[in-house]
Amino acid sequence: MKKLLISFILPILFITFIFSSSSRADVPESKDTLKIVIMGYSGDNIIMQIYGELISKLGYNIEYTPADYIGQFAGMKSGDLHIGSPGWDTTAKDVMADAWGSGNVLNMGNIGISVFEDWWYPLYVKDKCPGLPNWEALLDPACAESLGTIETSPKGRFLEGPIEWGGTGNLRIEALGLPFEVINAGSDAALGADISAAVKRQEPILAWTWQPYWLPAMYPGEFVEWPEYGDGCYDDASWGPNPNKTHDCGNPTGFMWKSAWTGGESIWPKAYDVWRKFTLDEKTMGDLVYKSDIDGVDTMDVAKGWIAENENIWSEWLK
Amino acid sequence: MNLIRKYSQNTFFFILLFFILSFLIPKFSIFNNLLELPNNYKLPIAENITFIIKWLIEDASFGIFSFKEFTRAIGSILDAPSIFLKGLLATGFKLETTSGGNILIQPFSWISVIFIFVMIGVWLKDVSLSIFVAISFFYVAFFDLWESTMTTFSSIIVAVIIGIIFGTLLGILSFKFNRINNILTPTFDFMQTMPVFAYLVPALMLFGYGPAAALIVTLIYAMPPMARVTKNALDQVDSEVIELGQMVGCSTFQMLKKVLLPSIKPRIMLGVNQVIMLTLNMVIIASMIGAGGLGYDVWQSLKQLRIGQGFEAGIAITLVAIVLDRLSQKIASRRPVYHHMELNFFQKYKFLIVSFFVIIFTWLIGQKYSFLIILPQDLTFSSGRFWDGIIDYININYHDSISSVRDFFFIYLLKPFKLFMLSAPWFLFVLLVFILGFKIKGIYLGIQCSILVLFIALTGFWEKAMITVYLIGICVLLANIIGIPIGIIASQNDRVHKITKVIIDTFQTLPAFVYLIPVIMIFSVGDFSAMIAVVLYAIVPAIRYTDNGIRQVPESFIDAATTVGCTKFQILKKVQLPLSLPDIMLGVNQTLMMGLSMLVITALVGTRDLGQETLIALSKVDPGRGITAGICVAFIAITVDRLINAWSHNRKLELGLN
Numbered sequence: 001m002k003k004l005l006i007s008f009i010l011p012i013l014f015i016t017f018i019f020s021s022s023s024r025a026d027v028p029e030s031k032d033t034l035k036i037v038i039m040g041y042s043g044d045n046i047i048m049q050i051y052g053e054l055i056s057k058l059g060y061n062i063e064y065t066p067a068d069y070i071g072q073f074a075g076m077k078s079g080d081l082h083i084g085s086p087g088w089d090t091t092a093k094d095v096m097a098d099a100w101g102s103g104n105v106l107n108m109g110n111i112g113i114s115v116f117e118d119w120w121y122p123l124y125v126k127d128k129c130p131g132l133p134n135w136e137a138l139l140d141p142a143c144a145e146s147l148g149t150i151e152t153s154p155k156g157r158f159l160e161g162p163i164e165w166g167g168t169g170n171l172r173i174e175a176l177g178l179p180f181e182v183i184n185a186g187s188d189a190a191l192g193a194d195i196s197a198a199v200k201r202q203e204p205i206l207a208w209t210w211q212p213y214w215l216p217a218m219y220p221g222e223f224v225e226w227p228e229y230g231d232g233c234y235d236d237a238s239w240g241p242n243p244n245k246t247h248d249c250g251n252p253t254g255f256m257w258k259s260a261w262t263g264g265e266s267i268w269p270k271a272y273d274v275w276r277k278f279t280l281d282e283k284t285m286g287d288l289v290y291k292s293d294i295d296g297v298d299t300m301d302v303a304k305g306w307i308a309e310n311e312n313i314w315s316e317w318l319k
Numbered sequence: 320m321n322l323i324r325k326y327s328q329n330t331f332f333f334i335l336l337f338f339i340l341s342f343l344i345p346k347f348s349i350f351n352n353l354l355e356l357p358n359n360y361k362l363p364i365a366e367n368i369t370f371i372i373k374w375l376i377e378d379a380s381f382g383i384f385s386f387k388e389f390t391r392a393i394g395s396i397l398d399a400p401s402i403f404l405k406g407l408l409a410t411g412f413k414l415e416t417t418s419g420g421n422i423l424i425q426p427f428s429w430i431s432v433i434f435i436f437v438m439i440g441v442w443l444k445d446v447s448l449s450i451f452v453a454i455s456f457f458y459v460a461f462f463d464l465w466e467s468t469m470t471t472f473s474s475i476i477v478a479v480i481i482g483i484i485f486g487t488l489l490g491i492l493s494f495k496f497n498r499i500n501n502i503l504t505p506t507f508d509f510m511q512t513m514p515v516f517a518y519l520v521p522a523l524m525l526f527g528y529g530p531a532a533a534l535i536v537t538l539i540y541a542m543p544p545m546a547r548v549t550k551n552a553l554d555q556v557d558s559e560v561i562e563l564g565q566m567v568g569c570s571t572f573q574m575l576k577k578v579l580l581p582s583i584k585p586r587i588m589l590g591v592n593q594v595i596m597l598t599l600n601m602v603i604i605a606s607m608i609g610a611g612g613l614g615y616d617v618w619q620s621l622k623q624l625r626i627g628q629g630f631e632a633g634i635a636i637t638l639v640a641i642v643l644d645r646l647s648q649k650i651a652s653r654r655p656v657y658h659h660m661e662l663n664f665f666q667k668y669k670f671l672i673v674s675f676f677v678i679i680f681t682w683l684i685g686q687k688y689s690f691l692i693i694l695p696q697d698l699t700f701s702s703g704r705f706w707d708g709i710i711d712y713i714n715i716n717y718h719d720s721i722s723s724v725r726d727f728f729f730i731y732l733l734k735p736f737k738l739f740m741l742s743a744p745w746f747l748f749v750l751l752v753f754i755l756g757f758k759i760k761g762i763y764l765g766i767q768c769s770i771l772v773l774f775i776a777l778t779g780f781w782e783k784a785m786i787t788v789y790l791i792g793i794c795v796l797l798a799n800i801i802g803i804p805i806g807i808i809a810s811q812n813d814r815v816h817k818i819t820k821v822i823i824d825t826f827q828t829l830p831a832f833v834y835l836i837p838v839i840m841i842f843s844v845g846d847f848s849a850m851i852a853v854v855l856y857a858i859v860p861a862i863r864y865t866d867n868g869i870r871q872v873p874e875s876f877i878d879a880a881t882t883v884g885c886t887k888f889q890i891l892k893k894v895q896l897p898l899s900l901p902d903i904m905l906g907v908n909q910t911l912m913m914g915l916s917m918l919v920i921t922a923l924v925g926t927r928d929l930g931q932e933t934l935i936a937l938s939k940v941d942p943g944r945g946i947t948a949g950i951c952v953a954f955i956a957i958t959v960d961r962l963i964n965a966w967s968h969n970r971k972l973e974l975g976l977n
Binding site for chain 2: 040041042061065066067068070071072073074075077078080081092094095098149150151159162163164165166183184185186187188189190191192193194196197198200201214293
């Protein structure tokens, strides 16, 4: 009898205990603080704050940790940061590949917003360079000269983002024979300052910009239209209008990717599940960014506003 | 005297020869293969450093625990006090109840924090300081910066205290042991001149993303001046004071505590001032790696071009710096008060007791009434639009006339100098540095300096190093040309002295980005904008040291000059300037250090120098590359520093000083 008790009832008790405890292991699984990166860009802040507010509804302890775009990946690798701000194909490809490859950072899929970065100009530049947005308008020396500065004259100036973003302006200029010179703005803040000051005094400018971002939303302008990017343009010289050079095309579009620290999967499984399901479409994103940047609404209020209006969308993620 | 003249002519002859040769050699194609260092001579320095760092982070171990666990443990010890303070002052504490919910215990009331600081002023018997402190804190509260300021405050106060303690200890060690001094001096040069981005990733890996890494990075930059000042001050203690200590039979420890440290206290306070200023200088970088606070506010506002908001937060940083500095200086210079009669407990500690009750009282009530904890948002305001408007106005109306100044500088100064530096052959530089070192001090200095320059060539960063030398060289030159005369004027006139002190304190603590972004809006991206920012920052020591140096010329010398009938100008020219030359040269040296430390900022506006190299390395996750570029910066600094030092030492001997 005693033997039976031990060999039969105890395992049953044990199994029921496990099952009951697992079903009782309600969300949140852990009270440990989940650290969510914010970087200070309105668009990314809104995404992270929508996510953060949603999972705090589930009862998780969260903390928004300010971090640097590139630096956050080192933080996620070591487990100091848990949910990363979106990384863009166009600017952080190497860093993301390195982080995901290390095994310590998970690729949580893309947000569903395609990002686009290329050469941008305010509309009044068309007066100096008739033919825009077609790129061939830039071949005209008079157009280039009007876009030049003392550093680049008689060539035109193309203001590119920080060099560490890995822009390919130089290669494109060479491949398409454009009379332009690349000047790098060392940071997004500097780039934005230069463009916006030029627009305010109606001075011609040609610069690197991206979408979604407050700048092209705020000032009327267009992106230059290049021969469309196709596979091979960047590594096969024979591709495209110039048979001898690579990079004779526009920039490939990319996505915003979600990342998270691998170790967190077992600590906050539900929160990770929500992050995997999290998506936004481009139209929504554009509206939200506009609200924050142009109307000047605080990003947290924008995020809360979206949550209040879209329960049908996020309730799916929380299931 | 003749000999000296001939000697200096000789040195200048070599510099001239260098310039001529540098112009001529690139013109002849036969020398073409001499101009660039062949690729196979370049050393794989960056690769090796990356390898070592990966090993440190991933594999290094003490047996029981790994190197990373060790540094992490240190990190969490360093974290604890600032996290606790932050809870008390800014964020409050979250407590978990037994039922699984959370309750938030609010932080101290803003009113009580202001009250305490004002009380400190009253206790120090300095009413004007109290008023200044009160205005500063009310500014912060009404501009809606309270929580950020308290966050910044709690992290920097820890950094400053640790910096002062360790700085003093290291200073004492290098005073006591020559060998330690020989190791520490170049180490400090490295710490002060290496761009932060160079060691950011290893620091993040080893100490974790958050306040600890920010603290370490801050300490690396802000602590060396404390150690240097302590060591210098100890060196200058009168031998009679030490003899007295020995006569009364002090032990080594007693000698230090009762004789040496008290006698250098006024000098050491300069070190404390520098630690505070430099710590606040780092808040923006610290905010990028998770320290948050005011630095984050500045950086975020500027990213979205809300210049006014950035400016407000920047001013808050400056105010915190000045409040901390003035309070610490005042506390240090406080004399003990002797009372005629015994005081009872309450009389003795009346300030402490009152403060304690105010804190507890407002804190308890504040748990219920939130307006006591933080000023309600409706009452705060922002002057942001106003500043944005001013910048826009200048940009739209005066851009043309202002940009013609830029064009002038660019055509006649920046461009020719840059082209020259880029075309000058590397081996001529090595040779020039050798000859200068040899002429100034001797063969040993010559070899030492030329090896450092040769190293830069071998790393493969020669071109970027030359752009660095060009940009920082021009900035240091301008900073001194403008700064030294201002320092001289300030030394002659007390009112000018007071005004310049406020201005240079502001420039040293106001984050460079706050004025850099408006500068970019007006002058657009490029070397000229970077130059303005560097000059504004590097001019501070040029003014400060010149002013201080002249003011410290002994009164007796000036009296003597007056009795022989010198005019004020003659006194300045023949007595004050020559006697203060060593101090002025120290200022020149410091403008160089400050200029090089701005490479982090210039990189962010797009100059193609070594600072940029560290940024690229950061994004490519290549710590070796960043550190190698950082070493190049440090080597440039050390080379110039050693040459200037040796030269000013010679001058001191000539003048019969020391």
